[in-house]
Amino acid sequence: MSVPIAAVPLEDAGLPALDLRSARFADDPRAVLAEALARGPLAISRRGVEVLSYEAISQAFVSEHLDTAGPEHYTELGAGPNLLGWVDSGLLSTMGRTRHDPIRRLLLMALNFRNIEAQRTFVNETARRMAAPWLDRGEVDLVGDFTEYYPINVLSAMIGFPAADIPGFARAAHELHLLAAVPMAPGFPRIEQALADLADYVRDLLDKRRAQPGDDFVSALLAAQQDQRKLSEDELVGQLVNLIFAGMGTTTKQLASAAADIVQAGRWEYLAANPGQIGRAIDESLRFSPVTQFVVRITQEDFEFQGIRIPRGTRMLLNLLAASRDPRKFPDPGTFDISRITDDSRLPFGWGVHRCLGQPLARLLMEEGLRVMLENLTDVALVERDRGPHPAQMLGGPNSLTLTFGRR
Structure with a gap:
């Protein structure tokens, strides 16, 4: 442990307080966070130390003094055996480096950018097929009618989950969104049951693929496992x-948010005429309306951060909702600007050892889903955008999004 003498103890730092339960935060979280950020890069809330600025989050993501919340954290919260087992063996984001790194390398063999990019035509065809039933209706709940099941249909085909099985495991996968709730403990019984159901489904599928391999990710993973023995059962x-959970998670709401952002910014027809800008529009939506609103890190030892002595075991919330509007990184941050240069922004998918493994697929899903909408919809208007979970929750984004449109 090495803490500079000049570092101020956390309790004496006088950090501004964030009241996450206030009516003002619920109504306008951006304004509250902007005021706190103007006073400095850190704040205090009931969740822990809030890291607000882009620069400070950049340092925190790669700090050797910080790590993800592992099994010990969930044990303290009162989690049950299924969740503790999954945190220990399934969630890469909560796994220690010794086990994390070889598992990540094995998964990257199938989920690398080259392999994902080769699926672009298939992804586009899937988006077209899933949009077809509502294209002539003139009105759509974009979440319920499209983005809710489009990503998991793509992922299931790539991985080897039969499409007919999706309704069965989708219900359980949605229950795992309770992991993003604050507080989390009330949802533990439902999380335990969901994990039991998903584990039973996956074990049955593994038995089937062992008996009859196919041309899919599950079969390839089993073959690699037999050759290299890198993964326990x-x-x-x-x-x-974890892959099922990812397929029913953030991409669903981020794609819907991107469509809403583009409509509200008056840029729908511009993008339809300039499809080469779709990637930039996705990047800007990831900044403007990030579905992942914060991530948690735990200090592994006493250390100095931003001139403050942070004790071992402190919860640090890397507040992406605040940093995505940091004016020192993003000029005029409250404007949705497709021309903004964000190539070096590290916020949407994190960075360092725990950078999101599914980033290439998530981007591809959003690009092709948006492309299909732009090619088919015109005169698009936003009727209603459900604001989604409370802004203090880990995941945001609309639960429903009603658009009216004409057929292009």
Whole structure:
């Protein structure tokens, strides 16, 4: 442990307080966070130390003194055995480096950018097929009618989950969104049941693929496992449960948010005429309306951060909702600007050892989903945008999004 003498103890730092339960934060979280950020890069809330600025989050993501919340954290919260087992063996984001790194390398063999990019035509065709039933209706709940199941249909085909199985495991996968709730503990019984159901499904599927391999990710993973023995059975099950969860998670709401942002900014027809700018529009929506609103890190030892002595075991919230509007990184941050240069922004998918493994697929899903909408919809108007979970929750984004449109 090495803490400079000049570092101020956390309790004496006088950090501004964020009241996450206030009516003002619920109504206008951006304004509250902007005021706190103007006073400095750190604040205090009931969740822990809030890291607000882009620069400070950049340092925190790569700090050797910080790590993800592992099994010990969930044990303290009162989690049950299924969740503790999944956190230990399935969630890469909560796994220690010794186990994390070889598992990540094995998964990257199938989920690298080159392999994902080769799926672009298939992804586009899937988006077209899933949009077809509502294209002539003139009105759509974009979440319920499209983005809710489009990503998981793509992922299931790539991984080897039969499409007919999706309704069965989708219900359980949605229950895992309770992991983003604050507080989390009330949802533990439902999380336990969901993980049990998903593990049973995955084990049954693994037995079927062992008996009859196919041309899919599950079969390839089993073959690699037989050759290299890099994953235990629990790790194998845990990773596949994790992929199901990812397919029913953030991409669903981020794609809907991107469509809403583009409509509200008056840029729909511009993008339809300039499809080469779709990637930039996705990047700007990831900044402007980030679905992942914060991530948690735990200090592994006493250390100095931004001139303050942070004790071991402190919860640090890397507040992406605040940093995505940091005016020192993003001029005029409250404007949705497709021309903004964001190539070096590290916020949407994190960076360092825990950078999101599914980033290439998530981007591809959003690009092709948006492309299909732009090619088919005109005169698009936003009727209603459900604001989604409370802004203090880990995941945001609309639960429903009603658009009216004409057929292009």
